[in-house]
Amino acid sequence: MAVITIDHAAEFVGDEVTVNGWLYNKRSSGKILFLEFRDGTGVIQGVLARADNPELFARADRLPRETSLTVTGRLRADRRAPGGCELDVERIEVIQEPTEPFPIELKEHTPNFLLDHRHLWIRTGRQVPILRVRDAVFRAVRGFFYERGFVATEAPILTGTSVEGTTTLFPVDYFGEQAYLSQSGQLYLEATAMALGKVYWIGPAFRAEKSKTRKHLTEFWMAEAEMAFYDHGANLALQEDLVRYVVTAVVDERSRELEQLKRDTAVLVEEVRTTFPRVSYADAIAILQDAGHDIQYGDDFGAPHEAALGDHFGKPVFIERFPANMKPFYMKRAHDDPSVVLAADLIAPEGYGEIIGGSQRVDTLEDLERQLAEYNLPAEPYKWYLDLRRYGAVPHAGFGMGMARLIAWICGVSHIRETIPFPRQINRLYP
RNA sequence: UCCGCGGUAGCUCAAUUGGUAGAGCGCUCGGCUGUUAACCGAAUGGUUGGAGGUUCGAGUCCUCCCCGCGGAGCCA
Numbered sequence: 001m002a003v004i005t006i007d008h009a010a011e012f013v014g015d016e017v018t019v020n021g022w023l024y025n026k027r028s029s030g031k032i033l034f035l036e037f038r039d040g041t042g043v044i045q046g047v048l049a050r051a052d053n054p055e056l057f058a059r060a061d062r063l064p065r066e067t068s069l070t071v072t073g074r075l076r077a078d079r080r081a082p083g084g085c086e087l088d089v090e091r092i093e094v095i096q097e098p099t100e101p102f103p104i105e106l107k108e109h110t111p112n113f114l115l116d117h118r119h120l121w122i123r124t125g126r127q128v129p130i131l132r133v134r135d136a137v138f139r140a141v142r143g144f145f146y147e148r149g150f151v152a153t154e155a156p157i158l159t160g161t162s163v164e165g166t167t168t169l170f171p172v173d174y175f176g177e178q179a180y181l182s183q184s185g186q187l188y189l190e191a192t193a194m195a196l197g198k199v200y201w202i203g204p205a206f207r208a209e210k211s212k213t214r215k216h217l218t219e220f221w222m223a224e225a226e227m228a229f230y231d232h233g234a235n236l237a238l239q240e241d242l243v244r245y246v247v248t249a250v251v252d253e254r255s256r257e258l259e260q261l262k263r264d265t266a267v268l269v270e271e272v273r274t275t276f277p278r279v280s281y282a283d284a285i286a287i288l289q290d291a292g293h294d295i296q297y298g299d300d301f302g303a304p305h306e307a308a309l310g311d312h313f314g315k316p317v318f319i320e321r322f323p324a325n326m327k328p329f330y331m332k333r334a335h336d337d338p339s340v341v342l343a344a345d346l347i348a349p350e351g352y353g354e355i356i357g358g359s360q361r362v363d364t365l366e367d368l369e370r371q372l373a374e375y376n377l378p379a380e381p382y383k384w385y386l387d388l389r390r391y392g393a394v395p396h397a398g399f400g401m402g403m404a405r406l407i408a409w410i411c412g413v414s415h416i417r418e419t420i421p422f423p424r425q426i427n428r429l430y431p
Numbered sequence: 432u433c434c435g436c437g438g439u440a441g442c443u444c445a446a447u448u449g450g451u452a453g454a455g456c457g458c459u460c461g462g463c464u465g466u467u468a469a470c471c472g473a474a475u476g477g478u479u480g481g482a483g484g485u486u487c488g489a490g491u492c493c494u495c496c497c498c499g500c501g502g503a504g505c506c507a
Contacts, residue, residue: 029470030463049464064458080465101441101458106468108443108456112499125468168505184507209505210432222507302503345507357507402507427499 007041013077013085023067025106033061037071046087060092066102068095118422119431129257130418133250134407140249141223144242151196155185155203168208181206187385189226190361193396194388200225210426214415215353215405219424226398232342232360235397236318239346239356243316244272250410263412271315271349280321287312298323307351320344329375331359352409358399365389
């Protein structure tokens with residue numbers, strides 16, 4: 001007899017199988033009992049008739065939700081069952097039976113209640129498929145970089161300096177010295193790229209901004225890449241390939257989960273099928289003004305502007321050539337117009353906003369020193385970073401991709417807090 | 432930090448002009464042979480976020496505070 005996982009149940013129709021899992025829900029009709037089991041890979045309905053086994057029926061009828069158990073039975077194809085097959089239950093071994101009702105009911109709850117019970121919420125409903133998609137997205141990103149010859153590396157989490165100087169950092173006491181949690185691994189990846197050529201990592205980033213939107217967490221995961229000998233154009237081409245690769249791979253691998261999430265994958269596939277437009281910041285401003293938005297050259301895009309640009313193109317769109325004063329000190333200026341930088345944000349469609357920010361980096365010591373001065377940044381903490389331009393500097397570029405926003409877009413969920421097991425937000429450090 | 436909305440039973444929400452605090456769900460008990468958040472019946476369940484004030488009387492009105500949600504700013 002096979003011990004199986006529920007996602008492979010259809011392959012064992014006709015067999016007697018065992019599933020290790022939990023009782024998700026049950027419905028009783030007096031002489032027939034429907035038991036929904038979950039095991040992390042999916043949910044399957046078990047059926048038990050009182051006439052077949054009165055002792056087991058009475059015992060199972062009393063089990064509360066989230067009882068951990070091992071269930072054995074014969075799999076049968078049945079179109080009435082969710083998932084296409086169901087289990088004729090023959091034996092149940094209870095591992096642990098809760099003595100209190102499971103707090104998460106299978107009905108509406110407020111976000112606050114659910115977040116307070118996040119450790120239990122993740123067992124239910126949409127949360128399991130979302131987290132399974134998250135796994136697939138991480139794996140697809142790693143697969144893409146591996147196939148392209150990138151070396152997986154790491155950047156430190158504990159840092160002595162800010163990367164960009166502007167964003168608020170989480171301070172940490174480091175043996176009496178002031179340290180911070182990293183807000184980005186970029187400067188370190190620039191150093192690593194000079195050692196290994198093309199590098200990437202997926203790591204956490206921390207921002208102490210008091211953001212309260214559906215697109216922000218204080219702790220979030222970024223996929224960052226840095227490539228020696230890449231210019232701005234090659235950088236964008238790589239980002240486009242990455243996004244198309246990940247979406248395509250995840251739609252293929254996690255079609256069942258995306259269906260459970262009621263995500264229209266045909267829309268998703270179409271959005272990444274053709275070339276992503278590249279629009280200058282100046283042209284994007286003009287598009288927004290034509291659409292009636294009150295925005296001027298030099299203004300940052302707000303959420304409504306990003307959504308409008310996404311709607312305008314109906315697919316991911318690069319906004320490039322931003323005014324230099326809107327962006328950090330390390331970005332390279334355009335050869336034909338020093339007032340703009342060779343940077344681009346990738347805006348996702350359907351209102352999901354910016355999912356990638358990247359740029360070609362300053363590659364001469366002279367320019368870097370000048371731009372540090374222009375931003376009123378002290379040279380001392382950046383001494384090692386300046387060294388990268390002192391010893392064999394080359395043109396190079398890179399980007400950071402917000403994993404949660406990417407996952408939210410792929411899943412079609414409106415708030416990125418559902419895309420990470422334990423979201424950290426302002427006022428939320430537990431569980 | 433700013434703007435808006437909210438806090439009533441374990442959960443989700445009602446409560447007219449200020450006049451006896453209620454329903455559904457959950458848990459428990461009973462019924463029901465194809466249920467899909469099953470359904471039907473019964474029972475259980477309250478310091479109305481906190482402090483102060485107005486009033487014969489406050490869930491309701493006033494002041495302050497706490498907490499949450501949505502958005503803005505900032506960013507990925």
